[in-house]
Amino acid sequence: MQSRTSAPRATGGRPRSATADAAILAATRAALVELGWSKLTLGDVATRAGVAKTTLYRRWAGKNELVVDAVAELFDELEIPDRGSLAADVEGVVLQFAAILARPEAKSGLMAVIAESVRDDALRARIRTSIVDRQKRLVLEGRARAQVRGELPPETDPEESARTTDLIFDVIAGTVVHRALVSAEPVDPDWARAFAKLLLNGLTASATA
């Protein structure tokens, strides 16, 4: 996870407690659930985790970095099971993604750190590497499967392919986040099916519903 502050990690000496790391991240998520981002304080997290506040500051630079690491762990469980068709695969991953976003610790934390990342390049890089980019594999897998099935044409230009991957990722992730957190409406199977149909067939074919 490489969660800590980049440590010189000199040889010898007392090693950092690994259990403390886990306790702190768990305490952070618990605090996010109970208090939300704005009322979460590092002193409170330290108390919940049973460590001293100074220990927390020795490992993380601040609230932002801590919450990124605490939230990132939530997204590691994402998988894209083979459901037999591209449409079904899209629906599946949308529902999985939405299930994570429905958890209060994800809701409270994710948007807040993204908002903070607007003014903090290092933080945005951290978010990208530990959360966003890690999920792009799902798009790549899904496309590859669909091409094997013959649902999508094989790719020619690798650069064009990368651009398309980024576009698809922005569409799926952005749409689901907007539905769940801004519109605040449920991402249920019906909605996922309608979205997958739109994504595959486009607006002009929407009458073929």
Added chain:
Amino acid sequence: MQSRTSAPRATGGRPRSATADAAILAATRAALVELGWSKLTLGDVATRAGVAKTTLYRRWAGKNELVVDAVAELFDELEIPDRGSLAADVEGVVLQFAAILARPEAKSGLMAVIAESVRDDALRARIRTSIVDRQKRLVLEGRARAQVRGELPPETDPEESARTTDLIFDVIAGTVVHRALVSAEPVDPDWARAFAKLLLNGLTASATA
């Protein structure tokens, strides 16, 4: 705009200064540009606006409500010019929306208040009425025009139509926000064209590029 704290507005007495309202909102945007959300303090905004801190608290309940109103004004300039085709209309509104999001005061403020709205139903309602819902008219206009042109089939079920409108709105707004703020990549005409094509024709026709 109905920005203020819902005031009983009793008759008689000294009326609230209208210029102060504008000065405060402008000062809030300036502070967002210079400091960003997290370092913005109400005392600083009051000083910038040339009003007392207490005046600010008499009109807004807190930082969240103030920033929502300050940011909401930015989105009122959105229009959807008739460019002759649905694809061109989509590209146009995407670029307009992105231009607003590119402004630092919008970047810093919008995501932060959305994050806060996760734990504050009243705030989310305020965001919806003063920002989100107000822009759905663009989707309705664009669809109506496309139907007149014959690019989209006329609608039958009004309930189904409303669901589709919401879906399209989530897709466009969510995707653009994700591209601009999370991926942090430029929303330029090339990208807008690719996105519009995907939205209209769907993934399966992407080879027809």
Added chain:
DNA sequence: AGGCTTTCGCTACGAGCCGTAGCGTAACCG
């Protein structure tokens, strides 16, 4: 064993911001 290095828990501290109360003054209405 002994020594070295690093982490840990604890306490304390100045600094900054919050949100409110209290007061006298200014602006508008009938």
Added chain:
DNA sequence: CGGTTACGCTACGGCTCGTAGCGAAAGCCT
């Protein structure tokens, strides 16, 4: 010209921040 409300200003307790300084603990090496 009274009545009513908004305004500017000051001051305050309370909270969180992030850091410093200490003694103790935990592991690695010879």
